[in-house]
Amino acid sequence: MITLPRGRTLRLLIGTILVAITLVCLSNSLSAQDSEYGFPNGIAEKAYLNRILHQPGSPYTRADVAFAQRAGITLVAVDSVANNSDTLGKPRVRGVIVMLARNDDLYGAKNAIGQLEKRFNHKYHYPYVYLNDEPFSEDFKTTMRGISPESDVQFGLVPKEHWSYPDWINQTVAANARSEMAAKDVIYGGSESYRHMCRFNSGFFFRHPLLDQYDYYWRVEPSVEFLCDIPDDPFRYMQENNKLYGFTVSLYEFPETIPTLWKTVRQFMNEHPSFVRKDNSMRWLGNKPDEYNLCHFWSNFEIASLHLWRSRAYLEFFNYLDKAGGFFYERWGDAPVHSIAVSMLLKPAQIHFFNEIGYYHNPIMHCPVDQPAMAGRCQCDGSETFDLQHYSCTGRWFDLFGGGEASRRAFKLQQERKRAERSKQS
Ligand SMILES: Nc1nc2c(ncn2[C@@H]2O[C@H](COP(=O)(O)OP(=O)(O)OP(=O)(O)O)[C@@H](O)[C@H]2O)c(=O)[nH]1
Ligand SMILES: [Mg+2]
Structure with missing residues (x-):
C-alpha cells in the first residue's frame, strides 16, 4: 500500500515541485531570450533577422564585431x-x-x-x-x-x-x-x-x-x-x-x-x-x-x-x-x-x-512543366522531373511543410507515361 504524505510534508512537497517548475520555466525563457548569439527564440523575427543578418543599422554588439573580425568578415555599411x-x-x-x-x-x-x-x-x-x-x-x-x-x-x-x-x-x-x-x-x-x-x-x-x-x-x-x-x-x-x-x-x-x-x-x-x-x-x-x-x-x-x-x-x-x-x-x-x-x-x-527554375546537373533534372502553359518557356519534359522520384527528398519536404502541387501533377504525368509505356510493351 502506498502511504501518501500529509499535512506539513505534503505542503513541503508541493512547494518543492512548484519551485522546481518555476526554475525550469525561468531557465528556459532565459536561454531562449538571452543566448550570447541573440538566437533566435523569444526574439521578435525582425530583431532576429537583424542579429543574424548583418543588415544596415543592425544592433551589432561589440562581441559581434569582434567575432566578425576573427571570422574574417567585413561588416559593410x-x-x-x-x-x-x-x-x-x-x-x-x-x-x-x-x-x-x-x-x-x-x-x-x-x-x-x-x-x-x-x-x-x-x-x-x-x-x-x-x-x-x-x-x-x-x-x-x-x-x-x-x-x-x-x-x-x-x-x-x-x-x-x-x-x-x-x-x-x-x-x-x-x-x-x-x-x-x-x-x-x-x-x-x-x-x-x-x-x-x-x-x-x-x-x-x-x-x-x-x-x-x-x-x-x-x-x-x-x-x-x-x-x-x-x-x-x-x-x-x-x-x-x-x-x-x-x-x-x-x-x-x-x-x-x-x-x-x-x-x-x-x-x-x-x-x-x-x-x-x-x-x-x-x-x-x-x-x-x-x-x-x-x-x-x-x-x-x-x-x-x-x-x-x-x-x-x-x-x-x-x-x-x-x-x-x-x-x-x-x-x-x-x-x-x-x-x-x-x-x-x-x-x-x-x-x-524554386519550382519555376528548370535545372539540370548531371544526372538529375528538375523540370517545372506540369501543365501546357509552362511548356512554351522550357526545354524539358516535366513528366521526367526528379521532384517526387524515389531518390528525391523533396516529397518529404512537401509532406511536412506543404507546397508541391505542381510536382504532384508532374508525378501523375510520370506515372501515366510509365503505365502507357508498360502497356505498349506488353
Ligand atoms: N578552383 C577549383 N574549383 C573546383 C575544384 N574542384 C571542384 N571545383 C569546383 O567546385 C564545384 C563542385 O565541383 P564538382 O566537381 O562539380 O563536384 P560535384 O558537383 O560534387 O561533382 P560532379 O558530379 O562531378 O559535378 C564546381 O563549381 C567545380 O568547378 C578545384 O580543385 N579547384
Ligand atoms: Mg558538379
Whole structure:
C-alpha cells in the first residue's frame, strides 16, 4: 500500500515541485531570450533577422564585431554599396552570381553562364564573381567577360588559408582515409582537392572580399543547364519574402562520405542548444533525433542569403565541424553541411523551393512543366522531373511543410507515361 504524505510534508512537497517548475520555466525563457548569439527564440523575427543578418543599422554588439573580425568578415555599411538600378527600373537587390571553377572548366562555365544569361540575367545584369584556388587564365577571363558583357565581372583568387589544411589536421591520417575510401570506390573518396572544395564551399566562400558587398548569391557550377526562361527575379523574391535559402533539387547523401557527421551535429546541438531554432526545419532530416535520413539540398544550385553563412550561429557550427576533422578524415560534402545548418537555423517558411527554375546537373533534372502553359518557356519534359522520384527528398519536404502541387501533377504525368509505356510493351 502506498502511504501518501500529509499535512506539513505534503505542503513541503508541493512547494518543492512548484519551485522546481518555476526554475525550469525561468531557465528556459532565459536561454531562449538571452543566448550570447541573440538566437533566435523569444526574439521578435525582425530583431532576429537583424542579429543574424548583418543588415544596415543592425544592433551589432561589440562581441559581434569582434567575432566578425576573427571570422574574417567585413561588416559593410549599406551606404558604401552602390544602389544601382536594374533594367526594370527598381533598385537592384544586392545579389551576385558566384561560380567556383578551374581554368579547365572554361567550356562548362561558358555553357552554364551562357544559358543563365539567355534565360534570366540579360534582363537584370546581376554581377558575376568567379573564384579559383589558382589564378584564372587570361583566356578564362576574356571568355567569361564576353558572355555577359553588360554585367560587372570579377575574378578572385581563393586565399591559401581557405584552401589548405588547418593545423589540427593530421595529414597522414587524412591521406590514409583517402586511400581507404578510394579502395572502396566512394565517389571522390580519393580526391584531396574535392575535400578542399567542399570545405571551402561549406565555410569560406562567403568570406571572400569580392562578396562583401552582396546580400544574396546564386551558386552556379560549370556544365549545369538552365532549362526554362525565368520570368521573375529570384533574388528579389528572396528579399521581398524573407527567404534565406532556395533550392531546386534534394536527394540522399552517400552514407560512406559522412559516417560521423550526424553524431558531431548532435554533439554541437547538445553543447549549444541556444543555436537551435525552436521552430526549425529539422523534421525533414529524419523522424528520430539520433538518425539522419541523409536528405540534403543539392548545393550545386543555391540561391541564398550570404548573411546566413556569415551569422555567428553558422560560423560556430562550421568551426565545430571543422575541428572534428570530417572534411578530411571522411569526405563531408558542403551539401549535407549546408542543409543540416539550414534546417537547424531556419524555420520552413524561410526556405524556398524554386519550382519555376528548370535545372539540370548531371544526372538529375528538375523540370517545372506540369501543365501546357509552362511548356512554351522550357526545354524539358516535366513528366521526367526528379521532384517526387524515389531518390528525391523533396516529397518529404512537401509532406511536412506543404507546397508541391505542381510536382504532384508532374508525378501523375510520370506515372501515366510509365503505365502507357508498360502497356505498349506488353
Ligand atoms: N578552383 C577549383 N574549383 C573546383 C575544384 N574542384 C571542384 N571545383 C569546383 O567546385 C564545384 C563542385 O565541383 P564538382 O566537381 O562539380 O563536384 P560535384 O558537383 O560534387 O561533382 P560532379 O558530379 O562531378 O559535378 C564546381 O563549381 C567545380 O568547378 C578545384 O580543385 N579547384
Ligand atoms: Mg558538379
